[in-house]
Amino acid sequence: MKSDLDQLMEQNNLDAILITGPAQHNPPMGYLTGTIHMTGGDLIKKNGSDPILFYNPMERDEASKSGFTTKNLADYRFDELMKVSNGNILQATVLRYEKMLTDYGLSSGRIGIYGKMDVGSAFEIFSGIQTKLPDVEFVGQLGDSLIMQAMATKDSDEVDRIRTMGEITTSVVSQVADFLTFQKSKNGMLVDSSGNPILIGDVKKKINLWLTESGVENPEGTIFAIGRDAGVPHSTGNAKDILYLGQTIVFDIFPAEAGGGYFYDFTRTWCLGYAPDEVMALYQDVLDVFQTIESELEVNALCYQYQDRTCELFEEKGHPTIKSNPQTQEGYVHSLGHGVGLYIHEYPRFSSNVKEDRLAPGSVVTVEPGLYYPEKGMGVRLENTIWVRPDGEMEILADYPLDLVLPVK
């Protein structure tokens, strides 16, 4: 949680953190400032102090909504810095950062840097400041940053926002189910009132419409994949595929709040009309493991143990898994889940290789076991997003029926 930041800075031996870029579609900045509409700025937080937010003059009002001490970037007189730099924007930018850091007592120390900038600017600007302030050490943390560590547990405001996204997500899933069951079947295909086959592209267009109508974004797209594609976890589905009855459809939907806010992550597997025995058996195996794992989740337990347990349960049922064969393309081929927040993939991780991540109170995680048989043209995955509540209970943030078969006229 945000309240862990000072302790995490201590653990990472950082005197300060500096975050740059917009507040939207830039999780580190959005995490610290909350939902404000700032197109660019800088935030500096020293260990043990509240953040200072540097804003562009046109965005004074928005910046003040952060509740932080704010500072107008215009006070640094870029026009004069440009003169000193003979019109070199890079030099002027470096001088401005030098002044900002010096003003706030950061002409030395270890400073973690985060946020969004193009690679060339990031490299030149921070190399430039380091030359001007040789006693500063800038630290870039790849992947496993203290921001990601703080984000791993959510406070109640964050959980409320994720829960609202869950309600919107399941309501769109319900619209999709209604749309599909409202159609007719002909020659084993789903068809519209004129008898034309409904294509995956048609369904995806509806999904995007309904998500937009609900005021949310779909930045990472949606998986709506049938048959062989349902058996390939990373396939998003072919727009031109026909919806045949009796084939598995993996529907994995993960929209976010508008402006790059909190995600939700949710999967159901459907069969239109009926499910062949082989598909029903596959579904039953996934459902058993899904419900077993959900019932076994315990606060503060190590996440990798649930990955191992999932492999064990699937192997007992006769399916290959990546535990026994890391290269397998059949059976259970991915990890059990992940944290969800401002990024679709956050901590904790459920990989067998990550031994330290736990179901800490405040975690919001997906549980998404699946079985894949691309050569048999089928795949099944079920996924809920679950909050590990402060009282240690597990709460599914948006419930929805698990049924496999969607009846069709």
Place this chain on the structure above:
Amino acid sequence: MKSDLDQLMEQNNLDAILITGPAQHNPPMGYLTGTIHMTGGDLIKKNGSDPILFYNPMERDEASKSGFTTKNLADYRFDELMKVSNGNILQATVLRYEKMLTDYGLSSGRIGIYGKMDVGSAFEIFSGIQTKLPDVEFVGQLGDSLIMQAMATKDSDEVDRIRTMGEITTSVVSQVADFLTFQKSKNGMLVDSSGNPILIGDVKKKINLWLTESGVENPEGTIFAIGRDAGVPHSTGNAKDILYLGQTIVFDIFPAEAGGGYFYDFTRTWCLGYAPDEVMALYQDVLDVFQTIESELEVNALCYQYQDRTCELFEEKGHPTIKSNPQTQEGYVHSLGHGVGLYIHEYPRFSSNVKEDRLAPGSVVTVEPGLYYPEKGMGVRLENTIWVRPDGEMEILADYPLDLVLPVK
């Protein structure tokens, strides 16, 4: 154009360029690779040679659509590099780049770096490679990069895509006009069939829906601002504002192709029901200048001259401008236009401070004069996007009526 890249590398004294990140929502990579769905990769182009595209193994097929020589990143055996680096991802990443650059004869020379990465990673990775390869000089170009210079002129494929975006944009504008004129008025407000006022938020929701239905994105939002807000160029409009008749509405819409492709940029100003004399006079002044400037555009002319000319024309009509008073908040307060492409703001620039940008053949630019009087509660802006054709003619890429008044029952 892309065909200018070698010459621009020569002028910038660069032996190679390296672009990193996804192909979508990352203009430098999208520009070079075209519309492929690659979530991450690296592109290296040496001066005088075709690019090499390094892809992640799951995206082999997509990478091959670029038409470039491709190279599987998996061949660099990240697992082994991680062992050599004692599990340090940063070190392993640096070693991989060292190997990639060395393999392609780039263990020395000046290399321009572009694309998307978080600031901390960019700083650490490129500082790390520079330490390993001391004869390489990485060059980050702020803003005015050779990619931006190449992008300043478009080839016919790019123009076709921008034109299609223009057709979609004006068709949505037409849907908005139809929606507004279909409503009724009551007590000087636009109301729905139940007599409830239509709010700006309602209109914006429709705009987003219709843009989504058309299969495009709206990453930067839409300006739909009435009254005082119409008089503040950067105001996007207040969702809770009522649509009063007889007030100026500035409607500036700039959607992009899905996946972060080409933008279109378009503005009309509307008055519902009627236009008061003062508003009509303001509109007439903007219309005159808009049409005069459009008629005076000439291939290869310097852009800043049109900014000066616009100020001159507005001042002749008695309006303050930023030419006579750089601080003015009334009258003509911004620059005349900008290039449009994979970024909403590209070269050429029409600022008085930029003396070198021209209307080169292949440029696609906006022309968008406006007058703003926030204290009087009004503002007017008109905008077209224009292609400077290779034959020197100016072509408005999507035409639409310029009428101010939208009739209301």
